[in-house]
Amino acid sequence: MAFRVVVLISGNGSNLQAIIDAHAAGTLPVELVTVMSNRKDAYGLTRATNAGIPTSYFPLKPFKDAGKTREEYDAALVAEIQKLNPDLIVLAGWMHILSKGFVDPFEGKIINLHPALPGQFDGANAIERAYEAFKKGEITSTGVMVHKVTAVVDHGEVICQKAVPILPADTLADLQERMHSTEHELIVEGVRKLATKP
Numbered sequence: 281m282a283f284r285v286v287v288l289i290s291g292n293g294s295n296l297q298a299i300i301d302a303h304a305a306g307t308l309p310v311e312l313v314t315v316m317s318n319r320k321d322a323y324g325l326t327r328a329t330n331a332g333i334p335t336s337y338f339p340l341k342p343f344k345d346a347g348k349t350r351e352e353y354d355a356a357l358v359a360e361i362q363k364l365n366p367d368l369i370v371l372a373g374w375m376h377i378l379s380k381g382f383v384d385p386f387e388g389k390i391i392n393l394h395p396a397l398p399g400q401f402d403g404a405n406a407i408e409r410a411y412e413a414f415k416k417g418e419i420t421s422t423g424v425m426v427h428k429v430t431a432v433v434d435h436g437e438v439i440c441q442k443a444v445p446i447l448p449a450d451t452l453a454d455l456q457e458r459m460h461s462t463e464h465e466l467i468v469e470g471v472r473k474l475a476t477k478p
C-alpha cells in the first residue's frame with residue numbers, strides 16, 4: 281500500500297519542488313496524492329500541475345466573508361483532507377496557524393518545515409529575524425527543522441534539524457539562499473523518515 285502524502289502550501293512551493301524532484305528521482309517512496317493551497321496565486325499549484333499531481337485551492341476568505349471562524353475553516357479543511365485518506369500531511373510553506381480542530385483528527389500525521397532551530401524564532405519571518413539577531417551580534421548561526429505539528433506553533437517533536445552558519449559578510453539574501461537550500465534537503469529527509477519508519 282503506497283504511503284499517501286498530501287502537501288499544503290501557500291506560496292512559491294520550492295520545498296514542494298524538492299519533494300517532487302526526489303519522488304521523480306525514485307528516492308522518495310511515497311504517493312503524492314494532492315497539493316492544497318489557501319492562496320490561488322501560489323506558484324506551488326503550478327509546480328504540482330506540471331508534475332501531474334492533483335491540486336486543490338481552499339481559501340479562507342469565503343469563510344470570513346460568511347462570518348465564519350478560522351476554526352470552521354479548519355474543520356472544513358479537515359473534511360476535505362480526510363477524503364484523501366493521507367498517511368502524512370506536509371506543511372511546506374503553509375502560512376496559516378492551524379487550530380486544535382485541525383491538528384487533533386490528524387494526531388501525529390502532520391509535519392512542518394520551519395526555518396529555525398527548536399525554540400528559536402518561532403512563527404513567521406524566522407529567517408529575517410535571525411538575520412536581525414546576527415546583525416546585532418547575538419548569533420552566528422541559525423538552522424532549519426522539520427517537526428511534528430501540534431496546536432502550539434513550531435513546538436512539536438523534531439524529526440530532523442540542521443544548523444546553518446551565518447557568515448560575517450552575509451547579506452540577508454545570502455542567508456536566505458543558504459537556508460532555502462537546507463530546507464530543500466531537510467523536507468525530503470523528514471518525509472522519507474516518516475515514510476520508511478518501521
Ligand SMILES: Nc1nc2c(c(=O)[nH]1)N[C@@H](CN(C=O)c1ccc(C(=O)N[C@@H](CCC(=O)O)C(=O)O)cc1)CN2
Pocket residue numbers: 371374375376377378379383392393394395402403404428429430431432433434435436
Ligand atoms: N498549529 C500549528 N499550525 C502551524 C504550525 C504549527 O507548528 N502548529 N506551523 C506553521 C508554519 N509556520 C512556521 O513554521 C507559521 C506560519 C505562519 C504563521 C503566521 O503567523 N500566520 C498568520 C498569517 C500569516 C500570513 O497569512 O501571511 C496567521 O495564521 O494568522 C506562523 C507560523 C503552519 N501552521
Ligand SMILES: NCC(=O)N[C@@H]1O[C@H](COP(=O)([O-])[O-])[C@@H](O)[C@H]1O
Pocket residue numbers: 289290291292293294295296324372373374393394395403404405406407460463
Ligand atoms: N513558518 C514556516 C515558514 O516560515 N516557512 C518559510 O516559507 C517558505 C516557503 O517557501 P516555498 O513556498 O518556496 O516552499 C520557506 O522557505 C520557509 O522559510
